[in-house]
Amino acid sequence: MRVRVLGSAAGGGFPQWNCHCEVCEAARAGERARPRTQSSLAVRGAAGPWFLVNASPDLREQLASLDAPGGVRAAPIAGVLLTDAEIDHTAGLLLMRESGTPLRIFAEAGIKRALSDGYPVLRVLERYSGTEWHTLERGQPQALAGSSLTVEPFAAGGDAPRYFDGELEASGLVFTDGDRTLTYVPGLAQLDEHVIARLAASDAVLVDGTFWHDDDLARQGIASDRSARDMGHVPLAGPGGTLEVLAALERPRKVLVHINNTNPILLEDSPEREQVLRAGVEVAYDGLEVEL
Secondary structure, X not given: XXXXXXXXXXXXXXXXXXXXXXXXXXXXXXOOOOOEOEOEEEEEOOOOOEEEEOOOOOHHHHHOOOOOOOOOOOOOEEEEEOOOOOHHHHHHHHHHOOOOOOEEEEEOHHHHHXXXXXXXXXXXHHOOOOEEEEXXXXXXXXXXXXOOOEEEEEEEEOOOOOOOOOOOOEEEEEEEEOOEEEXXXXXXXXXXXXXXXXXXXXXXXXXXXXXXXXXXHHHOOOOOOOOOOOOOOOOOOOOOOHHHHHXXXXXXXXXXXXXXOOOHHHOOOOXXXXXXXXXOOEEOOOOOEEEO
């Protein structure tokens, strides 16, 4: 299995267009931090094409890094898998409206409802390329046609996107190819025994690293009444934080993704980055590849 991190930042990218925190300013100056696009992943099995996981607003730039098959019009991916219906994970679907063939989308039924009713991306696409929807169900691994990969979603917690009035929690995705397993969970709102068991049984995990503290935004002086947990992200630091859990896992390669622009782990010389590395965890960057 081959995995490429197309985008490693959270929504808004890094540096974020309207943010002038220390971390963003370091990236703009080309010092201590490298810029990153918004969260997205490409994965392929030992046999078969690339599949896109989440379609970010930065999709055009991200897909340019993948080898395309021959032909005047040929897509570098065979389909899109979604972990949730958040705008920063689905806006890129609109950029693929002129694919020429129905866009294959794999996701849970609740995501389809959100993208049909609250934020009608699917209805827009039907006027262009059309879509070919494949419903994923928890507890039921599904083979990806034309690939040696199977995929299975699991509950990652959190609330529905703010535009959607219904109930909808995010999912993590477990990819399997033969005896190799990758778990991808860019939005993690709960770290219960079931989630930890999923991570522990994987060969590699790409896990939500959005915030360092639960009150990161308030510490930066950013007016917000929402904490990291309110936004569906377990913070990295502190007792019961994601970093503590990851440090205790022996089997998988551990990589942080979906990193918010204010997170000090983006600064390559920060004590927080050093703490992450000492825990045996990596900080993802755009273009990072993992082979299993």
